[in-house]
Amino acid sequence: MKLETNTTRARFRAITDNAVTLLAVLATFLVIAPLVAIFVYLIYRGYSSLSLDFFTRIPKPVGEKGGGMANAIVGSGILLALASVIGVPIGIGGGIFLAEFGRGTKLANSIRFTADVLNGVPSIVMGVAAYALIVSPHVRYMPLLGHFSAFSGGVALGIMMIPTVCRTTEEMLLMVPHAVREAALGLGVPNWRSVLSITVRTASPGIITGCMLAFARVAGETAPLIFTALGNSFWSTSLNEPIAALPLQIYVYAISPYDEWHKLAWAGALVLIVLIVLAVSLVRYVTSRGVLKGAS
Amino acid sequence: MIQVPETRISPPQQRHELQSAAALQTASASLKASEIRKFLLQRGNSALADRWFHVLMLLCALSIFGIVLLIAGELAIGSSLSWGQFGFDFFFKTYFDPYTHLPVYWDPVNGHFSALPFVYGTLVSSFLSLLIAVPLAIGVAVFLTEMCPGVLRGPLAFLTELLAAIPSIIYGLWAVFVLVPLLREYVNPLLTGSLGWTGLFSDDNPTGLGFVAAAVILAIMILPIISSLTREVMIAVPHSQREAVLALGATRWEMIRMGVLRNARIGIVGSVILGLGRALGETMAVTMVIGNTPEIHRSLLANGASMASVIANEYAEATSNLHRSALTEIGLALFVVTILVNAVARLLVWAVTRGAPARSR
Amino acid sequence: MGVGIEVINLNAWYGANHTLQDINLNIPANHATALIGPSGCGKSTFVRCLNRMHETNPIARVTGTVRIGDLDIYEDAKPVEIRRRVGMVFQRPNPFPTMSIYDNVASGLKLNGFRNRHALDEIVERSLKDSALWDEVKDDLKKKSGASLSGGQQQRLCIARALAVDPEVLLMDEPASALDPVSTSKIEDLIFQLKSQYTIVIVTHNMQQAARVAEKTGFFLNGRMVEFDSTHKIFTNPSDKRTEDYITGRFG
Numbered sequence: 075m076k077l078e079t080n081t082t083r084a085r086f087r088a089i090t091d092n093a094v095t096l097l098a099v100l101a102t103f104l105v106i107a108p109l110v111a112i113f114v115y116l117i118y119r120g121y122s123s124l125s126l127d128f129f130t131r132i133p134k135p136v137g138e139k140g141g142g143m144a145n146a147i148v149g150s151g152i153l154l155a156l157a158s159v160i161g162v163p164i165g166i167g168g169g170i171f172l173a174e175f176g177r178g179t180k181l182a183n184s185i186r187f188t189a190d191v192l193n194g195v196p197s198i199v200m201g202v203a204a205y206a207l208i209v210s211p212h213v214r215y216m217p218l219l220g221h222f223s224a225f226s227g228g229v230a231l232g233i234m235m236i237p238t239v240c241r242t243t244e245e246m247l248l249m250v251p252h253a254v255r256e257a258a259l260g261l262g263v264p265n266w267r268s269v270l271s272i273t274v275r276t277a278s279p280g281i282i283t284g285c286m287l288a289f290a291r292v293a294g295e296t297a298p299l300i301f302t303a304l305g306n307s308f309w310s311t312s313l314n315e316p317i318a319a320l321p322l323q324i325y326v327y328a329i330s331p332y333d334e335w336h337k338l339a340w341a342g343a344l345v346l347i348v349l350i351v352l353a354v355s356l357v358r359y360v361t362s363r364g365v366l367k368g369a370s
Numbered sequence: 371m372i373q374v375p376e377t378r379i380s381p382p383q384q385r386h387e388l389q390s391a392a393a394l395q396t397a398s399a400s401l402k403a404s405e406i407r408k409f410l411l412q413r414g415n416s417a418l419a420d421r422w423f424h425v426l427m428l429l430c431a432l433s434i435f436g437i438v439l440l441i442a443g444e445l446a447i448g449s450s451l452s453w454g455q456f457g458f459d460f461f462f463k464t465y466f467d468p469y470t471h472l473p474v475y476w477d478p479v480n481g482h483f484s485a486l487p488f489v490y491g492t493l494v495s496s497f498l499s500l501l502i503a504v505p506l507a508i509g510v511a512v513f514l515t516e517m518c519p520g521v522l523r524g525p526l527a528f529l530t531e532l533l534a535a536i537p538s539i540i541y542g543l544w545a546v547f548v549l550v551p552l553l554r555e556y557v558n559p560l561l562t563g564s565l566g567w568t569g570l571f572s573d574d575n576p577t578g579l580g581f582v583a584a585a586v587i588l589a590i591m592i593l594p595i596i597s598s599l600t601r602e603v604m605i606a607v608p609h610s611q612r613e614a615v616l617a618l619g620a621t622r623w624e625m626i627r628m629g630v631l632r633n634a635r636i637g638i639v640g641s642v643i644l645g646l647g648r649a650l651g652e653t654m655a656v657t658m659v660i661g662n663t664p665e666i667h668r669s670l671l672a673n674g675a676s677m678a679s680v681i682a683n684e685y686a687e688a689t690s691n692l693h694r695s696a697l698t699e700i701g702l703a704l705f706v707v708t709i710l711v712n713a714v715a716r717l718l719v720w721a722v723t724r725g726a727p728a729r730s731r
Numbered sequence: 732m733g734v735g736i737e738v739i740n741l742n743a744w745y746g747a748n749h750t751l752q753d754i755n756l757n758i759p760a761n762h763a764t765a766l767i768g769p770s771g772c773g774k775s776t777f778v779r780c781l782n783r784m785h786e787t788n789p790i791a792r793v794t795g796t797v798r799i800g801d802l803d804i805y806e807d808a809k810p811v812e813i814r815r816r817v818g819m820v821f822q823r824p825n826p827f828p829t830m831s832i833y834d835n836v837a838s839g840l841k842l843n844g845f846r847n848r849h850a851l852d853e854i855v856e857r858s859l860k861d862s863a864l865w866d867e868v869k870d871d872l873k874k875k876s877g878a879s880l881s882g883g884q885q886q887r888l889c890i891a892r893a894l895a896v897d898p899e900v901l902l903m904d905e906p907a908s909a910l911d912p913v914s915t916s917k918i919e920d921l922i923f924q925l926k927s928q929y930t931i932v933i934v935t936h937n938m939q940q941a942a943r944v945a946e947k948t949g950f951f952l953n954g955r956m957v958e959f960d961s962t963h964k965i966f967t968n969p970s971d972k973r974t975e976d977y978i979t980g981r982f983g
Contacts, residue, residue, distance in 0.1 A: 087624070088621065090621070091621040091622055091624070094623040094626070095622070098509045098512045098513035099513060100509070101505070101506045101508075101509025101513065102509065102513045102514075102526070105507075105593055106526075109529060109532075109533050111544075111548070112536070112540070112544045115547075115548055116544065163430075165430075167426060167430025168431040168433065168434060171427035172431060174427070175427060176431065182431070185431050185434050185435065187716060188435060188438060190712070191438075191709055191712045192437060193712075194644065194647045194648065194651075194709075194715075195441070195651070195705060195708050195709065195712075196651020196678060196704055196705075197651075197653065198653040198678045198681050198701070198704070199441065199445070199651065199704055199705045199708070200441070202444075202448070202685065202697070203444045203445060205685065206448040207440070233437055236433060236434065237434060240431070240434065251825070253823055253825035254827060254828065257821065257825040257827065258842070259787055259814065260782065260784060260818070261818075261839040261842065261843075261893070262811045262813070262816075262839070263811070263838075263839070263842040264415075264416035264811055264842075264843075265416075265420045265423065265424075266419050266420050266423035267842050267843075269423070272827055275829050276827065276828055290535055291535070293537070294536070294537020295537065296539045297538070297653040297654055300685065300686055301686040321539045321654075324540075325654060325658075328539075328543050328546055328547075328658065329658060336547070340543070343539070343540050346539075346540065347537075347540060350537070351532065353535075354531060354532055354535045358528060358531070406840070406845075406895075406897040407816075407899075409840075409845060410815045410816075410840075410843060410896060410897075411812075413815075415808070415809035415811050417809055
């Protein structure tokens with residue numbers, strides 16, 4: 075009996091197989107190409123526009139040369155600090171509930187699902203909600219409310235951090251071996267103490283990583299800031315005033331018609347991306363070393 | 371089956387001398403020991419603290435629901451004015467200019483508000499981007515899971531991760547200064563030349579901005595999401611499925627098609643929908659390249675606007691309450707749609723990856 | 732000094748599984764008591780009922796009375812209070828991976844709010860000496876993490892951790908089953924020394940181990956306690972046919 079009965083068919087199958095392999099490789103190249111292009115161009119344009127002034131000066135009026143984004147860098151720092159103060163504790167608390175108290179319950183499952191869905195809500199929608207909640211002239215029952223302010227921008231970013239931090243915290247806590255929890259329980263340690271001092275502490279490298287990832291994500295957010303933090307071309311560190319932010323400034327400069335400003339936009343983009351790449355690489359380094367170093 | 375010979379069992383009495391030695395060694399500490407016991411006895415059972423801790427963590431978790439309700443509530447209240455004035459017509463209505471008889475959709479000065487061009491712009495740019503991104507993303511996922519040499523897998527996965535971490539604004543910046551000129555000079559003339567007869571690629575927009583530019587940058591942005599999720603779903607397909615197909619004498623492609631893609635198709639659909647969800651709400655990059663004109667054109671090279679881009683452009687400067695309310699209603703629509711799209715996508719992805727080994731990072 | 736344990740009509744469920752049925756037992760103070768039986772017979776569940784660890788699983792349930800000393804543990808006290816008086820050593824060594832050796836031993840006291848540093852130093856040293864680990868680790872108490880020790884050392888560290896809170900009862904759930912023979916014999920020597928001060932209940936699937944360390948032995952089968960008697964009697968002249976079958980290796 076002959077093993078191969080239909081050689082044309084066999085050849086066709088072999089050709090299809092090779093063609094598909096080729097297509098897959100091609101697709102991968104097509105995907106990597108723009109990424110490389112973006113990075114190379116960003117570094118090229120950004121580096122040539124970067125100067126010491128960029129970090130130390132505030133923007134000059136239109137038409138004047140020079141100037142920098144010192145106020146935007148500081149502003150981003152303030153916004154992110156406020157966002158972290160709001161997002162990190164609540165997110166971690168939610169993650170603790172999901173992993174330690176609600177495991178397997180309907181409530182926890184629906185919270186987990188809602189968090190995932192909330193992660194997909196566009197940031198511009200967060201901005202509109204934050205505007206309606208804090209900025210809108212109708213709300214004046216507290217001193218910080220009723221106008222554009224750093225406070226409103228920080229709150230918008232903080233709310234965006236919550237679902238991300240919550241889910242990564244949960245994932246990291248679930249990786250803590252059950253034996254470690256039992257050991258704490260067996261010593262008669264109160265539950266709250268054992269969760270905070272044993273479980274969370276064991277998972278802390280992973281949790282910090284998750285927070286950094288959320289941090290990196292909101293660091294580049296522009297849309298929710300346009301009508302909350304608004305932007306500011308002068309020095310301001312007050313929570314009660316509009317404040318500059320790096321991505322916001324990049325946006326304003328990018329769509330402006332001035333070449334000088336385009337340069338600053340590229341420099342700002344480079345600074346932003348360096349920060350984010352650093353965060354992501356750190357995250358990857360920590361996770362590749364094993365989230366729970368030494369945990370059996 | 372072990373037969374335990376009785377001689378091997380050593381009665382405990384043999385070791386009594388050891389025991390007394392230990393007693394001597396620790397006798398001095400026995401006083402301290404009772405103090406420890408007393409201390410621990412005096413500690414409360416911290417039932418109250420545990421209770422509070424539980425409640426506090428529960429509140430943190432419930433804040434997720436709170437956020438969703440808060441957003442929905444704020445958006446609903448904010449858009450009530452526009453809703454009361456236009457109702458459902460808001461998304462379909464067209465005004466006609468009394469003199470020129472041209473359609474007018476969005477004219478804040480004269481109080482005409484219709485979201486139709488934005489809905490159109492969002493749908494066209496999103497689906498066009500899926501058209502570009504989905505085949506590429508599946509190709510990448512197939513390459514990464516089934517063909518990629520092990521050495522490349524790590525760096526490539528890292529690269530995809532990085533791609534997902536780049537902020538929208540930087541994609542937008544790149545699109546404005548690199549992609550749009552590229553389209554304007556080379557790609558658009560090519561498209562008009564070869565496909566102009568379809569009417570989809572007319573040559574009356576010299577800027578290079580428009581739906582095609584928006585779709586290309588959107589495709590680049592959603593590719594990592596779709597490909598990494600598709601990869602996850604494909605990894606979750608049990609190895610036995612592959613082997614079963616290979617054992618029938620299938621080539622690698624036949625194995626991938628029948629053993630992997632067929633089993634993973636629900637999850638792949640889920641990841642595509644998730645990419646759609648991201649594309650629908652993507653704001654900055656689209657705002658920077660779509661042209662921001664509230665008009666509907668057949669040509670994909672024409673300027674347009676999306677739901678997210680009009681909010682980004684006009685919200686901060688909206689002067690009348692009705693204008694702001696109309697923009698808020700667009701935001702509400704975006705919120706509802708992305709919630710639904712994401713929920714469907716998550717359910718599909720979960721259906722496939724549930725029970726599979728934990729996500730490999 | 733340890734106290735005796737009195738178990739009356741103890742029943743335990745795990746979901747729909749009736750894992751322990753009508754256990755009645757008197758465990759003597761300051762002796763080692765071994766519990767043997769094939770895997771899945773309920774012996775682990777039983778020790779976990781003695782410090783209320785069984786109920787930490789949401790689908791688990793317990794009825795009956797357990798008295799440790801004068802204390803009815805299911806009536807008179809909260810689980811955390813019981814667990815401070817009843818130490819437990821688990822099957823797999825489970826030191827806290829992020830803590831140093833010192834902090835591991837001190838954890839039971841520190842996490843319960845004990846602040847006296849000077850006293851802690853003493854307690855840590857004594858506990859490590861009692862668990863025969865002191866000489867091996869005394870030079871890097873605060874430098875090395877508990878997870879960096881070998882398996883046998885980790886298990887002795889876990890014993891030291893349990894001893895540091897000065898419990899009245901020490902429960903050991905197959906403490907040597909994950910260890911090599913040398914470490915196992917060290918743990919057995921340790922149990923032998925410790926039983927003068929603590930009431931020790933040790934679960935084991937290793938009959939020779941039960942014979943070596945315990946004065947009393949109970950045989951569990953299918954959630955029931957078949958026989959409880961002096962170790963010598965159980966291993967030389969069991970009164971129940973099933974015990975004899977198990978001891979002589981006919982099943983399990």
